[in-house]
Amino acid sequence: MTVKRNAMAFNHARKLTEEGRIVLDDRDEWSEHRPSAADENAYLEEHGFHEYAKWYLGIDDEMGEETKGRYKFPYGDFERVHRCGVLSAEVRAAQQKYADIENAVAHLHGMLDGRRAENR
Template structure:
């Protein structure tokens, strides 16, 4: 099974976006999650460093600057999606990537606090 470590740069980016209120509280992640075409377009305009900031997990052993390296997307390349964080928690939990699960959970709690969700 693949192993993932937490992408601390992505956690920091998500925190910045949450603090700036750049988030979506209600969305269907399956409908708004960036597809391959959106990811390719974003990469062309912004490069690998910015692209990686939208993924909470880094696949251990995968080469940098390959799509295989980055996993657990949490936003749409503009905003954090609450549903994206929930999807990260679920997927990381399902595949026992505890550190990624915990990072996504902490971000969800922060988002809910900032948004006033009790």
């Protein structure tokens, strides 16, 4: 499996964060905040794979372009960036040694923590 950074998703996440479309939650909340398979399917049906791809920081280029399995490292709920999703992606990217994804999510993590500090 070859997973690489999805630049389109990274740029989308950065833009959403700059716009304040974020949830400043904790890492252990991702299991509750992550979109369900039904949510993913509904989003795909309404928006297609191009928009779906914007919500996943990794792409497995060995998987077909129009398959859910191609997209890895989700970070949001199809509306907002979730800090818990970014933190989860950061840990998983480090564990799996995907340095380019790890660096991207570390950047997003820093942006989110900066916003969190502003809100205190």
